[in-house]
Amino acid sequence: MKKARTSVPSKRTGEAEYRLPPGLKLNLPFYLFKKFFRPADPIALFEHLALTYGPIAHYKLGLANIAFLNDPELVREVLINQGSSFIKERTQRRLKILLGEGLITSEGAFHMRQRRIAAPAFHRQRIAAYGEGMAVRAAAMRDSWQPGQTFDVSAAMMELSLEIVARTLFATEVTDDVRAINREVNVIMGLYNFLVALPRAERYLHLPIPGLMQFKRSRRKLDSVVHRILEEHRCYVAAGGADRGDLLSMLVSARDEEDGAGSQEEPAARGMTDEQLRDEVLTIFLAGYETTANALAWTWYLLSQNPEAEARMFAEIVSVLGAGESSRLPTLEDLPLLRYTEQVFAESMRLYPPVWAMGRESTRPIELGEYRFPAGTYFYFSQYIIQRDPANFPDPLRFDPDRFSPEQKAARPRFAYFPFGGGGRQCIGEAFAWMEGVLILATIAQKWRLEFVPGQQVGVQPKITLRPKFPMRMTARAR
Numbered sequence: 001m002k003k004a005r006t007s008v009p010s011k012r013t014g015e016a017e018y019r020l021p022p023g024l025k026l027n028l029p030f031y032l033f034k035k036f037f038r039p040a041d042p043i044a045l046f047e048h049l050a051l052t053y054g055p056i057a058h059y060k061l062g063l064a065n066i067a068f069l070n071d072p073e074l075v076r077e078v079l080i081n082q083g084s085s086f087i088k089e090r091t092q093r094r095l096k097i098l099l100g101e102g103l104i105t106s107e108g109a110f111h112m113r114q115r116r117i118a119a120p121a122f123h124r125q126r127i128a129a130y131g132e133g134m135a136v137r138a139a140a141m142r143d144s145w146q147p148g149q150t151f152d153v154s155a156a157m158m159e160l161s162l163e164i165v166a167r168t169l170f171a172t173e174v175t176d177d178v179r180a181i182n183r184e185v186n187v188i189m190g191l192y193n194f195l196v197a198l199p200r201a202e203r204y205l206h207l208p209i210p211g212l213m214q215f216k217r218s219r220r221k222l223d224s225v226v227h228r229i230l231e232e233h234r235c236y237v238a239a240g241g242a243d244r245g246d247l248l249s250m251l252v253s254a255r256d257e258e259d260g261a262g263s264q265e266e267p268a269a270r271g272m273t274d275e276q277l278r279d280e281v282l283t284i285f286l287a288g289y290e291t292t293a294n295a296l297a298w299t300w301y302l303l304s305q306n307p308e309a310e311a312r313m314f315a316e317i318v319s320v321l322g323a324g325e326s327s328r329l330p331t332l333e334d335l336p337l338l339r340y341t342e343q344v345f346a347e348s349m350r351l352y353p354p355v356w357a358m359g360r361e362s363t364r365p366i367e368l369g370e371y372r373f374p375a376g377t378y379f380y381f382s383q384y385i386i387q388r389d390p391a392n393f394p395d396p397l398r399f400d401p402d403r404f405s406p407e408q409k410a411a412r413p414r415f416a417y418f419p420f421g422g423g424g425r426q427c428i429g430e431a432f433a434w435m436e437g438v439l440i441l442a443t444i445a446q447k448w449r450l451e452f453v454p455g456q457q458v459g460v461q462p463k464i465t466l467r468p469k470f471p472m473r474m475t476a477r478a479r
């Protein structure tokens with residue numbers, strides 16, 4: 001690794017002097033043009049910055065200062081120690097055009113209130129109730145496969161996790177409407193780069209620009225599904241339906257105990273408005289299935305390439321759940337025993353983190369080590385890069401679930417591995433995702449070994465999540 005330059009530029013901005021780390025001398029678009037001669041590949045850029053400048057690098061995009069952090073301690077500074085000095089960076093803020101003021105996009109006191117309201121719905125005991133549904137859905141999918149059948153595992157995992165989110169969180173059947181969610185999300189993902197490149201895209205929505213018109217159509221369809229789900233829920237409650245224990249019921253009936261304390265507000269008014277419910281439902285829908293689906297697709301791929309780990313995982317599953325006709329589906333109680341299966345899932349998210357990078361913008365001047373950044377600096381850090389750093393993961397490209405033994409985990413800094421982020425905005429669905437990942441892996445692997453069809457290209461597509469770039473065809477081999 002090339003050593004970072006020690007001499008740093010020092011400038012005056014208003015009252016505060018700041019000191020920036022070494023980095024790219026050219027403004028980013030010029031640099032990318034010179035270096036890559038192709039549409040920007042953000043992972044290649046981050047890899048280059050990490051290799052050349054080590055823990056911290058600076059570059060400019062237009063007038064904006066950007067710091068790229070490649071050190072677990074610096075990530076901790078931004079997410080935890082100085083967390084209150086940051087908001088989400090601008091590409092995530094632009095997601096507001098789709099997600100409004102949901103948990104992912106809102107900030108400050110409003111975000112904290114929404115988080116307080118939603119938290120009980122994600123509590124460990126509460127999500128325990130969803131476990132059975134997860135294994136049952138996975139079993140229905142696995143039982144529909146035939147020996148020797150070949151299919152795209154990433155599409156299958158997308159369908160399965162969408163179904164799980166729809167049924168467990170919103171008690172909704174996977175109707176054509178819910179499938180439409182998947183379709184429209186794909187359309188919007190395809191437009192994502194265009195949407196984030198266009199500052200204040202929401203201002204131009206009335207103009208007949210093809211990309212924006214397509215976006216508006218997809219958003220309208222998504223909205224209509226969400227409003228239908230909310231309406232059905234209302235009718236169900238009005239008809240005296242019992243609490244189904246789903247997340248939607250909790251969100252609708254949630255009240256913020258801390259809110260309105262000492263005010264004249266009626267307790268009933270402390271819940272969420274229709275607009276907030278729409279934003280949260282759509283946010284949780286979107287956050288809750290694509291990430292898990294990608295994690296599972298990459299896990300099946302890695303298992304197919306690492307037969308020893310695959311055999312060890314299968315042996316564990318047999319020892320816990322039995323074999324052949326006498327085997328049973330995994331339950332929540334089995335999770336502590338399916339430790340190696342969980343390590344497989346963890347190691348897969350190390351190599352292919354579904355959220356592959358995160359960013360924040362500073363709301364005040366920030367000091368990191370010897371450097372001082374002005375307010376309005378963007379800070380980026382990447383799970384994909386940090387989780388492949390040989391300093392914390394020797395021989396980093398090797399798939400080795402033993403890296404997640406309790407001893408090895410305890411020996412690493414907290415932010416050497418952070419697929420679910422950290423601090424006040426850590427993923428609210430983390431426990432849900434671990435449970436879902438392990439239960440699906442165990443249920444499917446009980447019956448099938450998935451064999452990668454040779455000769456296919458494999459690559460990553462770094463959008464909001466790290467999608468496989470090509471379909472991932474696998475053949476189901478019966479145990």
Ligand code: HEM
Pocket residue numbers: 088103104105115283284287288289291292295353354355358359418419420421422424425426427428429430432433
């Ligand atoms: C393997 C699966 C998942 C991964 C890797 C993942 C990752 C993440 C990460 C990294 C963040 C933080 C983003 C940031 O701070 O900028 C986040 C936030 C969030 N996630 Fe997840 N997630 C997963 C599954 C889920 C599930 C299953 C749900 C819901 C059912 C969910 C709901 C959310 C929500 C609502 C937020 C925003 C939280 C806030 O800002 O308060 N996620 N997720």
